[in-house]
Amino acid sequence: MASSVSLQVPSSILDWVVSIGAQDSLDSDQQHQIELWKQGIESPNITDVTRLSNQLHVPFGYFFLREPIDDTPAVFARRTIGSVDTYSRPSRELVDTVTDMTALQDWARQDQIDAGEEVLPFVGSVDTQTSVGSIARAMRKVLGIESDWYKGRYKNRVLSKAEVAFPYLRERAEYAHIIVMQNGVAGRDTHRPLDPDEFRAFALIDTYAPLVFINRADESESARLFSLVHELVHVFLGEAELFNDSRIPSAVSVVEQVCNEVAGQILMPDEAFLQAWDRGTELSVQEKIQEVQNYFPLSKLSIAVRALSFACITQEQYEQCQQLAQQWAHKQKLEKPKKSEGGSFYNTLGSRIDRRILDRIATSVAEGRTSYTDAYRLTNTGRKTFPKLLERLGI
Template sequence: MAQTVRVNVPRTILDWVISIGAEDRLGEEQRQNIDAWKQGTKRPTVSQLHDISDKLHVPFGYFFMDEPIDDTPPVYAKRTVGSQQPQGHPSRDLVDTIDQMTAIQDWARQDRIDNEGTRLEQVGSRTINDDSNLIAEDIRRALKIDEHWYRKSDLHKPAKAFKLLRERAEGTGILIMQNGVVGNNASRPLDPKEFRAFALIDPYAPLIFINKTDEPETARLFSLVHELAHVWLGADELYNDTALPTGITRLEQVCNEVATAILLPDEDFLEAWQSIPNDTTLDERMKELKKRFPVSHTALALRALKHKLISQETFQKCNQAAQTWSEETENKQGSPDFYDTELSRFDSRFLERLASSVDKGGTTYLDAYRLMGITGDTFTKLMKRAVS
């Protein structure tokens, strides 16, 4: 009979692995075993460590390290949560998502160097000392849209606006990714309270990731444009502002100003407000404005407050009613099929380049599988859909 192999894991390593992992996923028996291992009355088996690794979403190899390490992604230091600085450890869901996006960015960077060799001129082309309207103008020029782009073809609808701006941004060489789970694991949804989006800056392959669980669609649209401003400013960020865009640093304030200038220009907003009869109820006024701009009701109310068109008390009422208004106006769409969902997660240009590289032998199937988190026939079918 084969003997069960048990290993020594120092208490310091056990404490560290548990502190950075999803501890709430551990069962009572696993907790008891861990206590016994810490006390030295028992030693874990390899199988038990594998199980706990899976539960905590922490790499199995961490149990065999000589000492704890800090695997917190650098971008986590750029995180803003409401009006507070970042504290504690990031979730393993966030860590794993950033790790996957970093691997994709590294591949895309090398692919661009190998095939085109040029840096993207927009990365870091502006500073926080530049006028936010000039930065917004630069972005519109790069995306080939005018100041009133949202007036055309139902682009006041946030889903259509997001699709257009994403496609245009991808066309400039910026990688735009989005997902609502870790990889393809539906049991690991991303928490919008932890982050709404992030930007990883690189002169060859800047990458923006949008948390698809962030609701409503206007929130994801604002995040996209906000992160585009970060690309122009050349600054990494993990974005998690509150519903009210009041960044705690000058950098965040500028990015919010740029996003607002693109989605809700002052002059156009004031013109729209003044075109609505004065005796129109607040509810009807907000619904009418929502038909013209791809932003949230809260953003509209905030802009009205800024221009002293409403009082602070009225703004608070608008903010409280915003959820109800959003539910009435958000488009309800059917569920897309599996491959449409997968395609939506990845930058279209990245998929095309990866498919080409695999076809030419520049990237192995194994490396492509690792980048995508998809294998076999699923990968093949997805690549065919991507280039069709």
């Protein structure tokens, strides 16, 4: 049988696939078996290679390459990092996620071209020399929001809460033809969670189909909201990025400084912040931050960063806020039981996908321009789940 046919996989390829794969998943017996293959004492067969490919989350075809390749996504080189880069190589979860999103973006780009659509003029329409206020105004115009949008309501809920503001701004971005996807795992594999310490979001730039991906594994709704707006700024700058918010008040580059400042202006305009801050003259710093949080969909630490930038608090007071935020986050991790993304299967699946793009894919399938197989691949669904998802979402 084919499965029993011995294969010749060079030791250099075996070393490489193990180094880029999920090598922590290998037990001592498997590691020993790989050593035997490398030394030529034994040879793997198709079943062995298939099993190892699945376990390492490395493409099956990689085992048959003549020499190792660099499959690091280009966006990984554009990552935002703090003072220490602990992720010199991307995880397979990140690689697979970027690969999936790139395929979706390629499809969306061609769909726009086939439909006779023009390029989106706002992509790359500003640069780091453009004033923060001008960029914020341009973004509000494209998104169709006012400067005090956070005072309003969305689906009968106040927009000053991050859990309401996120879906609202996501919807506004989708209406502007910016694809917004989110997920907390690689594909549909709940055993492969995305690591928020590796990345919180990324932006892939295209003048027809700009795409923003949000890491749903990031527990904080306010963090996901900030990531969304931060990446939207990158779309307007025309700069791809892999975002890992280090939560430091000073950005690591001019581009990141601009993105942080513009995101701050969208979520909490300067004048509105100062007015809110001055209301609590008799309050302590922590009490003031708590009071300001009632008006804006941001975390306490983000408010502390803004307060520091206006010299409303000292560096020492900011560091105290930072320490409290870290303690709270650690406590939440310890107390929160391990769970899935929550909700029903179709609610979860629907929340991952850009609604407008899903509608375009469904239309393309109905018109015979896209195969069902491609539709399943693009949406991480299957023969049964794809039509059921469309039904649940009313598409």
